[in-house]
Amino acid sequence: MAQRHLDPTDRAPAGASPGPHTPGDPHPHPHPTPDAPPPPPHSHPDTDALASYLRAQATEFLRALRRHRESGASPNGASPAARSATPPAPSTGHVDTARALRRAARRLSGTLHTFQPLLDADWAETMRPELAWLSGTLAMEHAYASRLERLLQALHRLSGSPSLPAPRPVTGRTAATPVPFATPPGTSGTPGTPAPPTTQPDRGNLTVGAAKAGALLDRQLTLARTRAHSTALQALGSSRFHAVADKVALLASEVPLRATGPLTAPAAATAADLRPLATAAKDRLADAVAALPLVTAGSPYNAQALVHGLSPDPSPHPQDAPWHQVRLLLRLHRYAVEVLTGAYPGAAADSGGTEGADGCADVRLIAAGEALDRHRDASEAAAAAAQAARTPRIAPATAYALGVLHADQRHEVEAARYAFQHSWRKEPVRLP
Numbered sequence: 001m002a003q004r005h006l007d008p009t010d011r012a013p014a015g016a017s018p019g020p021h022t023p024g025d026p027h028p029h030p031h032p033t034p035d036a037p038p039p040p041p042h043s044h045p046d047t048d049a050l051a052s053y054l055r056a057q058a059t060e061f062l063r064a065l066r067r068h069r070e071s072g073a074s075p076n077g078a079s080p081a082a083r084s085a086t087p088p089a090p091s092t093g094h095v096d097t098a099r100a101l102r103r104a105a106r107r108l109s110g111t112l113h114t115f116q117p118l119l120d121a122d123w124a125e126t127m128r129p130e131l132a133w134l135s136g137t138l139a140m141e142h143a144y145a146s147r148l149e150r151l152l153q154a155l156h157r158l159s160g161s162p163s164l165p166a167p168r169p170v171t172g173r174t175a176a177t178p179v180p181f182a183t184p185p186g187t188s189g190t191p192g193t194p195a196p197p198t199t200q201p202d203r204g205n206l207t208v209g210a211a212k213a214g215a216l217l218d219r220q221l222t223l224a225r226t227r228a229h230s231t232a233l234q235a236l237g238s239s240r241f242h243a244v245a246d247k248v249a250l251l252a253s254e255v256p257l258r259a260t261g262p263l264t265a266p267a268a269a270t271a272a273d274l275r276p277l278a279t280a281a282k283d284r285l286a287d288a289v290a291a292l293p294l295v296t297a298g299s300p301y302n303a304q305a306l307v308h309g310l311s312p313d314p315s316p317h318p319q320d321a322p323w324h325q326v327r328l329l330l331r332l333h334r335y336a337v338e339v340l341t342g343a344y345p346g347a348a349a350d351s352g353g354t355e356g357a358d359g360c361a362d363v364r365l366i367a368a369g370e371a372l373d374r375h376r377d378a379s380e381a382a383a384a385a386a387q388a389a390r391t392p393r394i395a396p397a398t399a400y401a402l403g404v405l406h407a408d409q410r411h412e413v414e415a416a417r418y419a420f421q422h423s424w425r426k427e428p429v430r431l432p
Contacts, residue, residue: 046273047118049274049339049340050257051255052342053338053339054111055252055253055255058251059252060104061101061104063100064100067097068101068236071097098138098142099142101134101138102134102135105131107338108248108251109128109131109135113128113332114280114335114336115274115339116128117258118274119256119258120258121258127247130240130244131244134241138232141228143380144221144222145221145225147380148218148221148225150377151217151221151385152214152217152218154409158405159207159401160207209396209400209401212394212395212397212398212401213402217385217402220387220388221384274339278340281329281333281336282336285329285332291322292322292323294424323376323379323417323420324376326372327369327373327375327376330365331369333365334365364424368423371416371419371423374412374416375413375417375420378409378413378415379413381409381412382409385406389406
């Protein structure tokens with residue numbers, strides 16, 4: 001099992017050097033032999049760079065798994081005794097461990113997707129969906145917690161309540177406690193600063209429904225977070241996860257490169273160059289960005305984006321899918337650049353791992369990635385507010401507060417698109 005491989009030792013990639021070149025072969029093999037010239041200097045280092053990157057990420061995965069098992073904790077901090085009871089709030093160290101597992105799994109899955117022609121086809125096709133499943137499962141609990149915190153902060157900002165309600169820890173119960181939104185005093189505004197006559201009634205109506213809206217969101221998202229917590233616990237204890245961990249442990253010592261398989265000599269020489277595959281990932285990103293409505297995103301306000309969200313249709317917003325796809329392609333491009341530059345982001349945050357071919361961080365890609373992250377968070381928060389507003393038999397003031405919250409998050413979506421458009425069209429700027 002994976003417990004036997006928690007401290008792997010890095011070895012050279014698998015594969016033995018083939019025999020000397022035969023006279024009947026018109027294409028000499030790239031490996032140096034007494035009768036053949038040495039190979040181009042860029043082929044073998046590139047193949048070794050891919051193997052080194054995969055081994056490094058596999059080692060990071062196993063280190064995070066070892067810390068998780070040594071702490072005896074759940075994916076986000078619950079002790080074994082609490083797994084059948086109420087799990088406590090996650091600590092910083094345990095959250096970092098879960099984040100490290102997700103980060104390594106994402107990078108392994110993305111690298112296998114980009115450089116799959118260089119790897120064993122059956123092995124890569126088997127590993128990639130399993131790593132994506134693991135990363136997505138471990139990310140759900142944190143996503144629900146962050147979404148709840150974002151929505152409660154937005155309600156606090158919009159309603160003007162003096163106290164900010166703290167999200168509850170994950171519990172096994174689904175009953176919500178009242179969210180302490182305070183009603184502002186009866187006096188309107190501060191002396192000497194009169195408010196417009198149409199603003200104060202709206203703010204008052206929003207404050208009335210904000211307490212119930214916050215309690216409804218707290219109940220729904222805490223329930224979803226609890227279910228995601230249980231799902232992550234079941235995943236980490238399943239045979240499916242142990243099979244993935246065992247394969248990652250083997251990957252930390254031996255990378256199944258396709259160039260070491262039954263390829264012909266010219267095919268192996270061509271597959272050894274990583275740059276065409278990395279360039280293809282960059283081109284896919286550029287094509288996806290070119291299909292985005294950047295002209296519309298160039299305006300800080302897009303009223304048409306609110307039309308779908310105000311309809312009773314519960315399907316995802318049609319404008320969001322292309323932007324989410326660009327976010328995924330940007331991540332794949334970043335991982336490909338990391339392979340080429342040899343940048344192994346161990347404990348570094350994802351936003352700090354974007355580097356160019358010369359080893360300097362590309363400020364444009366960093367800003368674009370952060371804008372797309374904000375876009376994803378705001379889009380999912382708006383969907384959660386709209387879903388809560390469809391709850392049957394809620395008070396009109398509660399529905400009004402949720403509608404204002406939904407519109408606020410859709411405006412955040414448009415602001416993120418504007419920030420992405422503003423950063424993407426700049427010339428690449430590299431940090432010294």
